[in-house]
Structures are given as C-alpha cells and as structure tokens.
Amino acid sequence: MNKPFKPYPFTAKKYAARVPALEKGVDVKRHDVTIVGGGPVGLAVALGLANHGVRSVLIEADDSVCHGSRAICISRRSLEIIERLGALDGFLKTGLPWTGGRSFYRDTEVLHFTMPQDENQKLPPMVNLAQYHIEQFLLDAAEKRAELIDIRWQTRVKSIDARDDGATLQLTTPDGDYALETEWVVASDGGRSTIREALGLQLKGTSYEGRYVIVDIELESERPTERLAYFDPSSNPGSTVLVHKQPDNVWRIDYQLRDGEDADEAVKPDNVIPRLQSLLDMMGETGAWSPIWITIYKANALTLERYRHRRVMFAGDAAHLVPIFGVRGANSGIDDADNIAWKLALVVKGLASDTLLDSYSDERVAATHENLSYGTKSTEFMAPPSFAFDLMRTAVLSLAARHPEVRSLINPRQTSAITYATSPLNIADRDVFASGPVPGAVLAEYPVTIVEAGHGREAHLTDLAGPSFTALCFTDDGALPAAFATLAHALRASGLPFRAVPLSAHLHPRAQGVHAWDHTGRIFERYDARPGTVYLLRPDGHVLGRWRDAQPDDIEAAIARALSASTD
CATH class of the missing domain: 3.40.30.120 (Glutaredoxin)
Structure with a gap:
C-alpha cells in the first residue's frame, strides 16, 4: 500500500525579510545592479557580477529556494559556467550524470541515443538535479560572496519606473514598503514576470494545447540514470510519458493528458496514483513508492523581441519560455546569465559603452530562436498539435524499430552549446582555418x-x-x-x-x-x-x-x- 504525500528528502532553509536603512521611505543607497528573481538565473547573474567585483542587490519574493523538481537537467555547457561561478562541487557530488536515453513505442524499443562524450571531456554531458538543489548550491556560493551580493528575501516588486538614467523599484515586504534606486535592473523573475508586465511587454510565439502532468515520487531503484520516453504505452494508452531518475531516490515522471481531460481533476492524487502505479508495473518497478509533488505543464515557445529595454535587461523565463523537451529552459537561462554578467560588469565599471549590452540582446535572442526551433520540433513530436502530426508520428514510431534511418526523427535533440555565429562582436577570420572553434563558438574541450x-x-x-x-x-x-x-x-x-x-x-x-x-x-x-x-x-x-x-x-x-x- 502506498502512503499519501511524503515530504521531500530535502529541507529548504527559511529566510526572513530585511528592510535596509531608509531615508524618507527610500533605500539610502543607489545601487549599481538590482536583480529581480532569486532562481537559478538570478543567482547566476549575481555570482557572475561578483566574479568581476561588481555589487548587486538580489530581490526574491519567496522565503526559500523553490519547492518541486521543476528544472532537472543541467548540461555540460551549464556546468562549465557553474564552475566559473564557484558552485560546481555540489552539482557533481549530488547530481546523477547520464549520457543518453531510450524511447519505446508501445512495448518495443525504437531509439537508443547517446550524447557526445569522449576522453577529451572534463564534465558529463548532462546531470539530473532538481531545481531546489540547483538553487541551493548557487545560493551557498552566493552567501560566501555576501560583501558583493545582498540577497533580500520576502521582497516583492510592486512597480517600476524605468528611465534612461536608471530605475526606481517600489518594493513591499512583511516589515514594510520602500523604494529602491538602481542604475540597472536584471529581470529574472520567471514566466509570469512582474517587471515584464509592468513595462507592458509581451512574449510572442506559439502556445501548444498539449498538457502534461508532472509528478515527483520517492522510489528506491537500481535502474540506471537515463532519459526514458514511452509513446502510447500499455500503462497509459494514447499518452506520452517521460521518466527521469533524480538524486535522493526521487523520480520525475511527466505524462500527457488526453484531449478533453479536465486539468483540475487530472492532478488529484486519486487520479494520478493509479496511472503511476500502472506505469511502474509496466517498467517492472516493484518497490514501495510515494508521491511528493504534482503540478501541470503546458508547452510554450515564446520570446520577447528584445531583451534590453533602456536600463532593464531580461533573462531566463522572463525573456523566453522554451518547451521542456530537450532540456533548454534552465540551461538557456544560465547561458543568459553568463552572457549578461560580464557585459554589465564592464559597463558598470566604466570600461565599456552601454551599447555592449545591445549585443546581449542580439546574441541571446538569436540563441532563443535556435532553441525554439529545436524545442518546437521536439514538442510537435512529443505532443502532436494536429491529426496530420499525429499520423506522421505514428508512422515514424511504427517504422523505427526496423528502419534505423527514421530514428533521428524521434531523437529529442538535447541542448548543446550555442554558437553566436552572427554576433556583432565577432572578428571575422582573415586567415583560412581548416578546423577549430569559429568566432562566436565555445572552446572545444581537450x-x-x-x-x-x-x-x-x-x-x-x-x-x-x-x-x-x-x-x-x-x-x-x-x-x-x-x-x-x-x-x-x-x-x-x-x-x-x-x-x-x-x-x-x-x-x-x-x-x-x-x-x-x-x-x-x-x-x-x-x-x-x-x-x-x-x-x-x-x-x-x-x-x-x-x-x-x-x-x-x-x-x-x-x-x-x-x-x-x-x-x-
């Protein structure tokens, strides 16, 4: 018999609000950079700025790191960035590395893919790590840089006055409201960004009808860490199911709702638990398990047209929403943070023109469109948006077991390092190179x-x-x-x-x-x-x-x- 909801094996520390010294209701200091949103992206921006000796204030509405697995896959490129931020040890000690995955159509394996991995590499191509761990390890690193990173918990933005010479944020806390003056704002406050809404900006692109229930369960298992995808499984006919093993015996399971299913009913434990039990039975998992967290997800492929608006820079989900298939969400946000931090630091220190920040938007908007291109293809395969797409997917899955040439259409195209091929910063080659990373590319590891x-x-x-x-x-x-x-x-x-x-x-x-x-x-x-x-x-x-x-x-x-x- 499975128990009702069980708490996570991870307990987040709670943080109190803090109101700084005020003068007539205004923070007495005018700050160089204020980061709105203390998730992985905001923390990465703060740590990146600190690496250049630039102070920042980080505002977070909650009182702790997040609850629920949320983002769970961190790529090699993100790990390289996280190492420069001083937080890699926790990711490698706790995270579960993996190099590939398998896809099944009904009861038949139709794809076994592997990501690039050889003796030249320092880091694994991917590690599974729940977002609460991701945030905690970045927070641990930020707390060691307290002289440069001022984290203000339980602080929400009520409004923003963005100007050519800076911005004024009206903030609210349980201990009182106040205003904060800042030279620059980095908005990393998520998909429902308060800053984006206050500035009247809208994400543009495509929202998909397909919905997924996302469930974390606790289950002891010796099964190896890999990405598992089940199309039209016997446990949930007509659905698509994704399974990821995480640290601490936590498993992340995403399954597609059928057309017409009521979302409110679908996330009730009485409806979730039988489906999961059927899936685990099909997988041959016989151990006792308990649900921990349930939510619902709808794929979006959306972006702002520009990520710089006067003195406000947008990053992560505040700038773009990328489908989860191919794990480009958190990883693209960490890339945003890596790009903006050094540019903003040099501008704040007077070493660069603020036009350098326009290249942040140029490069990261182009990267988002590349990510959306791959993410859209994966989404249309994982959750076909029309009868024609569904027919095509069924044909591909039916043929894939016997015809290897069609298996590439099933491949989830996991995220990889982006090349800024059209960056305005690139110096064009004046010499002919037969090989090597081109301008805009990252280093090839050796x-x-x-x-x-x-x-x-x-x-x-x-x-x-x-x-x-x-x-x-x-x-x-x-x-x-x-x-x-x-x-x-x-x-x-x-x-x-x-x-x-x-x-x-x-x-x-x-x-x-x-x-x-x-x-x-x-x-x-x-x-x-x-x-x-x-x-x-x-x-x-x-x-x-x-x-x-x-x-x-x-x-x-x-x-x-x-x-x-x-x-x-």
Missing part, C-alpha cells in the same frame, strides 16, 4: 597540462578561460612573446580583466611563468594552430577572434571594438 614553477598538473582547456578576456597563444617553447606580455600588463593596468596564456606543443619545464602543454598533441591539430596562432576568448568563453600570426595590435583592436560594440 586535456592539457598546466605547468608552473616546473611542476605540472592535469587540467582541461576550459580551465584556462574567464572571467576575463583570454588570449590562448600557441607557442613552441612555452614562453609568452614579450610583446604579448607587455600588452597584458598594459590592459590590466587600465583595469580590464585580461590574461595571455602560452599553449605549447612541447613540455618546457624551465619556461617562465604559467603555461599550458598540449600533452595529447590534439589541440594544435584540432585547432589548426601553429606557433604564433592566437585564439582570443571573451569572459564567457566564446571565441572573439582568431589569427594565424597574431600581433598585439590585433588583440587590442578586437577587445576595443567589443567594448565599444562598434561594428565598423
């Missing part, structure tokens, strides 16, 4: 040995990136050319975060300073590099430009162009 004072340690190429502009200087002897050392000193003296790292083809234990050694011999080949080649990285790890025989003037001009956001 192992390296980092050598310092004659001692080497195992590392990876992404360890050399950010939070600064980074010039990867390919050399033969591990020594940084004097002209680049002079450039690095001059840029840092101006306050700009910059480092130049020599990457050598051979080990040179007597080389001065820190250098990286391509001990596998793969990087020079795969990056089509030779001594004198430079790849210049932005603080978010995307390639800004690359040169066969780079000169310091090339690097300095590329950075200056980015900071002014000039496309000349």
Whole structure:
C-alpha cells in the first residue's frame, strides 16, 4: 500500500525579510545592479557580477529556494559556467550524470541515443538535479560572496519606473514598503514576470494545447540514470510519458493528458496514483513508492523581441519560455546569465559603452530562436498539435524499430552549446582555418597540462578561460612573446580583466611563468594552430577572434571594438 504525500528528502532553509536603512521611505543607497528573481538565473547573474567585483542587490519574493523538481537537467555547457561561478562541487557530488536515453513505442524499443562524450571531456554531458538543489548550491556560493551580493528575501516588486538614467523599484515586504534606486535592473523573475508586465511587454510565439502532468515520487531503484520516453504505452494508452531518475531516490515522471481531460481533476492524487502505479508495473518497478509533488505543464515557445529595454535587461523565463523537451529552459537561462554578467560588469565599471549590452540582446535572442526551433520540433513530436502530426508520428514510431534511418526523427535533440555565429562582436577570420572553434563558438574541450614553477598538473582547456578576456597563444617553447606580455600588463593596468596564456606543443619545464602543454598533441591539430596562432576568448568563453600570426595590435583592436560594440 502506498502512503499519501511524503515530504521531500530535502529541507529548504527559511529566510526572513530585511528592510535596509531608509531615508524618507527610500533605500539610502543607489545601487549599481538590482536583480529581480532569486532562481537559478538570478543567482547566476549575481555570482557572475561578483566574479568581476561588481555589487548587486538580489530581490526574491519567496522565503526559500523553490519547492518541486521543476528544472532537472543541467548540461555540460551549464556546468562549465557553474564552475566559473564557484558552485560546481555540489552539482557533481549530488547530481546523477547520464549520457543518453531510450524511447519505446508501445512495448518495443525504437531509439537508443547517446550524447557526445569522449576522453577529451572534463564534465558529463548532462546531470539530473532538481531545481531546489540547483538553487541551493548557487545560493551557498552566493552567501560566501555576501560583501558583493545582498540577497533580500520576502521582497516583492510592486512597480517600476524605468528611465534612461536608471530605475526606481517600489518594493513591499512583511516589515514594510520602500523604494529602491538602481542604475540597472536584471529581470529574472520567471514566466509570469512582474517587471515584464509592468513595462507592458509581451512574449510572442506559439502556445501548444498539449498538457502534461508532472509528478515527483520517492522510489528506491537500481535502474540506471537515463532519459526514458514511452509513446502510447500499455500503462497509459494514447499518452506520452517521460521518466527521469533524480538524486535522493526521487523520480520525475511527466505524462500527457488526453484531449478533453479536465486539468483540475487530472492532478488529484486519486487520479494520478493509479496511472503511476500502472506505469511502474509496466517498467517492472516493484518497490514501495510515494508521491511528493504534482503540478501541470503546458508547452510554450515564446520570446520577447528584445531583451534590453533602456536600463532593464531580461533573462531566463522572463525573456523566453522554451518547451521542456530537450532540456533548454534552465540551461538557456544560465547561458543568459553568463552572457549578461560580464557585459554589465564592464559597463558598470566604466570600461565599456552601454551599447555592449545591445549585443546581449542580439546574441541571446538569436540563441532563443535556435532553441525554439529545436524545442518546437521536439514538442510537435512529443505532443502532436494536429491529426496530420499525429499520423506522421505514428508512422515514424511504427517504422523505427526496423528502419534505423527514421530514428533521428524521434531523437529529442538535447541542448548543446550555442554558437553566436552572427554576433556583432565577432572578428571575422582573415586567415583560412581548416578546423577549430569559429568566432562566436565555445572552446572545444581537450586535456592539457598546466605547468608552473616546473611542476605540472592535469587540467582541461576550459580551465584556462574567464572571467576575463583570454588570449590562448600557441607557442613552441612555452614562453609568452614579450610583446604579448607587455600588452597584458598594459590592459590590466587600465583595469580590464585580461590574461595571455602560452599553449605549447612541447613540455618546457624551465619556461617562465604559467603555461599550458598540449600533452595529447590534439589541440594544435584540432585547432589548426601553429606557433604564433592566437585564439582570443571573451569572459564567457566564446571565441572573439582568431589569427594565424597574431600581433598585439590585433588583440587590442578586437577587445576595443567589443567594448565599444562598434561594428565598423
């Protein structure tokens, strides 16, 4: 006999509201950046700003991290970002890594997919981790940066006056209301964004009719971690079911409602529990289980047309709603945070023109449209919007077991790193490269040995990136050319975060300073590099430009162009 609702094996700490020092009902400080929304995106923005020494106020309406699994899949690219934010350990210690999944049509397996994973990689392609864990690990990191991150719980935005020179937020708390003056606002306050509504902005795109019940259950099982999809299963004929194993013996189960089913009735435990029991019986899971959390979901493919509105920047679900199929929701929001943090930090510090922030909108709107393109295809397969789509899906599923060539149509197309191919910041190649990451792309991962004072340690190429502009200087002897050392000193003296790292083809234990050694011999080949080649990285790890025989003037001009956001 299954018990009624059981509490999560995770208990969130509760936080009290706090009203700062006031003068005539106004916060006595005028803040550089105010972040509205303390979910994964808001916390990631705050941590990214802190990495650049920029203070922020983070406003959260709730009194703790979220309840319910919500976002559960964190991609390799997001893990790379989270490592730079100082929160990776909890994700890897608690999260469940996985590399692929299986799909079934009725009782037949029709797809077994795997995501890219090889000996070059430092991090798994995906980890399963409930959003309350995600938020808690980011919060833990933020609390260690309390001198730069001021978190104000139980604080809601009543209204906003957004101007060309900043914004005024009217805030309410259980202990009283007050106004807050700020130079910049980052709105990461979710799909029902108060800031978006206050500014009269609307998301545009497609809302799908298909609805899914989302349930978390507690179940002990030795089943491996993978993505499981069941189309028209015997346990729930005519439906589609997704199953993900999470930490702490929590399982996330999403199943599609049939047309005409009443949503209010569908989420009642008396209706949910029999369906789940039938599913678990079909899967061969015989252990005792208990429901923990039930909600309902409807797929949306929506976005704002622009993510910058005067001094207000939108990020995460406040900027776009992406279907859950392909796990692009939270991951795209973390990408938003990574993109906006370094740009906003440089603007706040007076090192860049505020036109740099327009590139945030350019790049992330383009990324959203790419994510929506893949997410829409997956949504139309998972929840066919018409009879014609349903007919096509049935045909594909029927053929897939015997015809491998049609299985790609079933593949959920899991999220992957976005290339900002059309970014206004990119420096176009003046030389021909046969391979290597193009301007706008992220680094292709490879192992390296980092050598310092004659001692080497195992590392990876992404360890050399950010939070600064980074010039990867390919050399033969591990020594940084004097002209680049002079450039690095001059840029840092101006306050700009910059480092130049020599990457050598051979080990040179007597080389001065820190250098990286391509001990596998793969990087020079795969990056089509030779001594004198430079790849210049932005603080978010995307390639800004690359040169066969780079000169310091090339690097300095590329950075200056980015900071002014000039496309000349």
